[in-house]
Amino acid sequence: MTGIAIMGAGRMARVHAASIIGADAHIATIYDPVLEAAEALAASTGARAAPSAVEAMADPAVDAIMIATSSDTHVELLYEAVKTGKPVLCEKPLASSYDASREFVATVGEAAARKVFLGFNRRFDRGHASVREGVHAGRIGRLEQLTITSRDPFPPPLEYVPRSGGLFRDMMIHDFDMARSIVGKDMVSVTAHGSSIVDPEIGKLGDVDTASVTMLAEDGTIVTILNSRRCAFGFDQRIEAFGAEGMLVSNNPRQSGFTTYTKDAPGTAAPILEFFLERYGPSYTAEIRLFLDCAREGRDMPVNAIDGLMAAYLAEAATASLKQGKTIHLTGPDQEF
Known part of the structure; x- marks a missing residue:
């Protein structure tokens, strides 16, 4: 099985197109509401631009x-994709709202939901994956604290904020998923803080650009997530897992192994990476390879629509915590906020 239909022809579709080719699969059809965009990507990949999503999927x-x-x-x-019976990989999020995510899983059923691969790409970063594997293997004993830091180099365009x-739901959702995958336990409470200090205009649009969330897992593990829409020194993506017998860290890769040793710069390392594709580019190829392997073998997807729903649930709880100014105690993904 190698023929892929891509829905979309924008930035993320182009990222996935390169990964599909890198995974030795091929792109069969492409659909985008802007036909010219679909035709341009099709021309560069040897695919066929389809006039509708249904036609592209059914080819x-x-x-x-x-x-x-x-x-x-x-x-x-x-x-539409589930109706075809073909394996599907969907970029995060599962849906634009928590309610829509719940409705999707309820409508298609849990078995079908587990066949939908959700594109939480950071699970496949080598450093992050090594932390998860080390925790699960017991290398640091009982996990006690997990700290996840995600900071973008600069804020998104203001026109993006209202629809994000x-x-x-848009940025920290990656970290909610990462926390669930590392801790391996349900969360029982969420406390969020946020402010708009990077760009006050973001606050005027009803969002925050600087945030922290603390979650308590059912086994007592404390999870801290830090997010910022601005980082002056690059794309800051780190994970620290602290346990009874040690600590595991996924640190920021640097642009090179070059280090300066002078009087004014004693042991100054090269800067960290500046863009998400520099950091996570190889992870997209690893992701598509795993998706195709699972699809060929008929296995449930290792990160699926159920995981998408649970990440959306935690994002909704954090949003409610910020708005209500209190800790939200979690009862399950049917909870109303």
Whole structure:
């Protein structure tokens, strides 16, 4: 199975197109509401631009489906993709709202939801994956504290903010998923703080650009997540897992192994990476390879729509905590806020 239909022809679709080619698969069809964009990506990849999503998915040359359109269109396309019975990988988020995520899982059923691969790409970063594997293998004994730091080099365009769903649903959702995958336990409470100090205009649009969330897991592990829409020194992505017998750290890769040793710069290392594709580019190829392997073998996807729902649940709880100014105690993904 190698023929992929890509829904979308924007930035993320182009990222996935390169990963598909890097994984020795091929792109069969491409759909985008802007036909010219679909035709341009099709011309560069040897694919066929389809006039509709349904036609692109149904093409006999298509064995699997990739959804990489804007977030607000994901769930609509997912319903169509599930109908085909073909394996599907969808970029995060599962849907543009917590309610829509719950409705999708309830409608298609848990078995079908586990066949939908959710694109939480950071799970496949080598450093992050090594922390998760080390924790699960007991290398640091009982996990006691987990700290996840995610800071972007600069804020998104202001026109993006109102349709992003907010920092917790758009940016921190990666970290909620990462926390769940490392801790391996349900969270029982969420406490969020946030402010708009990077750009007051973001606050005027109803969002925050600087945030922290503390979560308590059912086994007592404390999870701290730090997010910022601005980082003066690059793309800051770190994880620290502290346990009874030691600590595991996934640190920021640097642009090179070059280090300066002078009187004014004693042991100054090269800067960290500046862009998400520099950091996570190889992870996208690892992700698509795993997706294709699971699809060929008929296995449940290791990160799936259920994980997407649970990350959306934690993002919704964090949003409620910030708005209500209190800790939210969690009862399950059917909880109303």
